[in-house]
Amino acid sequence: MAAEQARRSPLLVIGGAERQGPGGTAILRRFVELAGGPAARIIVIATASEQPAVLEAEYGALLTGLGAGHVAALRLNTRTQANEAAAVHALAAATGVFFTGGDQLRITTVLGGTRTDSALQRLVRDGTVVLAGTSAGAAMMSATMILGGDSPGVTRAGVRTGPGLEFLPGVLIDMHFAERGRLNRLLSAVALYPHELGLGIDEDTAILADGDCFEVLGTGAVTVVDAGAASDIRVPADGPITLTGARIHVLPAGCRFELSGRRPALAGPALERGQAA
């Protein structure tokens, strides 16, 4: 948890579909506020998408419409681009960075280990930017991304994972969670890696991680699966996994959760909801 404690920036990790959800654009509005509102300088990175120009334009217009002072896209399609001083320079003055959806493996393969990656890690550690991402842009923030696996049941083959860029260490993130019925693959993942806390984030829903706690925002819920509490885990090469005594929490907006303690921090959610409204 050393990296966790050292992080000063808030992270906004969104489960997808935050532009047209029932909550309107409340999550993106919160991002703009956190980034400074009229004083915000936001960089949109659409590396995950094969149509970055479309998403850059859409998020540019949307974030500007929500009151962001300045929004620009940083087009990173290649590792060469991600290693250029220009990319690092573009990020230096940012108060917010937004990663769009797409394919999370595009983010890791294009950005992982580059100067842009290092610069982002430094900015987040120093607390000078708010880092936000949706869908693939959310998954890549975790220690371990879920890459695929929608076969039914809780099995070794039921989930494929890969290392994320670890802005939020110690967690394993899945997104579009309720909408795509993904609990089986999250259970499979935490059974294999019970040291990681499983977070399933619904669409139009986000966690705002600040220090060791996160708060849930949006219209859906965050499902936390903690297999660290499991009394028994058996993972056969083939066939279903045995997992007993795991803990599960379903946390809608206003709920807070303590990451290192792996427990809900429910004190006063009504008050906090009131403040947020």
Place this chain on the structure above:
Amino acid sequence: MAAEQARRSPLLVIGGAERQGPGGTAILRRFVELAGGPAARIIVIATASEQPAVLEAEYGALLTGLGAGHVAALRLNTRTQANEAAAVHALAAATGVFFTGGDQLRITTVLGGTRTDSALQRLVRDGTVVLAGTSAGAAMMSATMILGGDSPGVTRAGVRTGPGLEFLPGVLIDMHFAERGRLNRLLSAVALYPHELGLGIDEDTAILADGDCFEVLGTGAVTVVDAGAASDIRVPADGPITLTGARIHVLPAGCRFELSGRRPALAGPALERGQAA
């Protein structure tokens, strides 16, 4: 749990698709064995289906092929039929009763409170039959059936329930569980009714309940959700439910679970698997 303790018959509660699953017909073979094999007298009740003749013929051939001495259908399409002495008489000599899939509400509306229902309850209490059911025929055995609700998220509106015929009291059963991604609706149901233990049974998978324990059979798993352990439950009229500290168990074949204690009884599953093989 009084009714539970008084029950002497084993119950075989199947999550659906047990005729063409990867396990072949192992679950139905177990049913035939429990009912007495060559000495078995099995009654098939296809009331849940709108095409009872088709299912009666299919299960008749299948169970006979698996070695059942005698298999007959009991056609109950109306409450009048379910109240006739002939129906009660037909069940009197049975060693096994099998309920097919279809619509669980057809079972409760046609059979609930009839003489057939009373006769079945008595036979199960006395331990003279093995009662088996698949899909709708499984759901109706519970205290509370899940009737519908496939909207995403854990919400009050996300699940519709109704009382089952309560052969297995204290539990809430959902079926086709992993295959249809139904954990959200099971979580919704146990959040509303945490006194009921939630059981999600995969296809080609069953629980064999004998006394206060059940054992898992088949190629999938049974997901047990215990919201009795929850530290906090908040159910708004609209929007997502808060549920913290619930317990979840994923139990494949060979695992045993203690119903009243709400805990896995894992001692020696390897041995038991060996014995069953």
